[in-house]
Amino acid sequence: MSRVKVFFNSSVNSKIVASLAGLGLVGFVIFHMLGNLQVFEGRDAINGYASILRDMPIFLWTARAGLLAAAGVHVGLTLRLALRNRRARSVAYAARRYRAASVASRTMALTGSLLLAFIIFHLLHLTVGVIDPSAPDGLDTQGRMDVYGKIVRAFSNPLYVGIYVVGQLILGLHLSHAVSSVFQTWGIEHAALDHLFKLVGSGVALLVVLGNLAIIFAVFLGLLRA
């Protein structure tokens, strides 16, 4: 057996690497949310921010490649673990009651898979732009890509608002368990701090979800206009 295979046959190794990749994704999700909050500073701010990113193609494509790799590693390893876990309990209980395991913790594979579907949709929609082809691929008055216009157009449509709100709820569930879980996976525990680690998970999830929802609803409720 190859060394790589031996390494990843260990469930603990797989979890450690998956959590590292997951942490990279968490970092991105926070960065992405903070960056997008610049819509509240107006068209000029967010379009400028986007064009700065685009003016650094090496940075942009390195980041994209890194994210793709992290997502690939994370999804590959966690789904492999999830399949193994399913096999480990081949016959289900007739009666089943959970005392401690949270809904978020028990649905990681489900929320993860839905998240993957949402991310693909989101990329096709706002990055590649094939979902809503009638959207004008507009430039603003300074000849930059009009990200502001894209966002406003997307979230003026109740259909997209619905899809993105559901996407955020799924992201919130996944993140809330994921972030507190990382401490345990890395062996970081302390009688006095374990409670705090749990709160960090909910806190990060809440922050990201509320930040993103703020943008969606600001447009939908007409606070941000074209």
Place this chain on the structure above:
Amino acid sequence: MKFTLKIWRQRGPNERGGFVTYSVDEVSPDMSFLEMLDALNQRLIATAEEPVAFEHDCREGICGSCSLVIDGVPHGPDRGVTTCQLYMRRFADEKTITIEPWRAKAFPIIKDLVVDRRALDRIMQAGGYISVNTGGAVDGNTLLIGKDEAETAMDAASCIGCGACVAACKNASAMLFVAAKVSHLATLPQGKPERTRRVMAMVQAMDREGFGSCGNQYECEAVCPKHVSVRFIAMLNREYLRSGILGTKMPARSDPPHGESY
């Protein structure tokens, strides 16, 4: 008291099983859950029916063999007890109670409610021991152990190997059991020389037996009759990382060194 029991019956490892409903009456509230099953079995024997096979030994909460999932919770509704320490007064009169075996691929059913938990023994054989030379007994107090370490090791060592953690875990993971054993031995000076090899070997054995992986869901801790803390799982992960950083090689995939032939 009167109860309706839905009990999993399965004639053998490769037979199809299913639930059979029994009613029991004249149950004393002071009977333990196992005594209630004894009474049922007496009646079945008297009518020349096959009694319900269930595992038990000490009947005082220390051997860990009374493995029953009662209404969806291993060892039933009380916390910090085994099935033999569960009393019928805990249930509402005339209730229907569902009784199932531990369900895990790594714990194949032998008969009815009895499962084969030797997978846990094989994990122990892979590393759950210390190697010492025999000879004259060492004088007491030659090896001083701090109060904190002693307490931590005792908390981990209170695991009785019942497998409730596996039964409760959505992933049928044995992490809490393995964590208890690894932490117990890694905390004590006698266990330190082999600690890097031990954690590698025991985790490898755990994965080999077909248990699931830990999802940090903590259902195990909530059903453990000995309140073994999930903090030991963090300790196991730490031991594993430490072992990886020190470059411990994965043990060869041969038979465990202390393996017996089954």
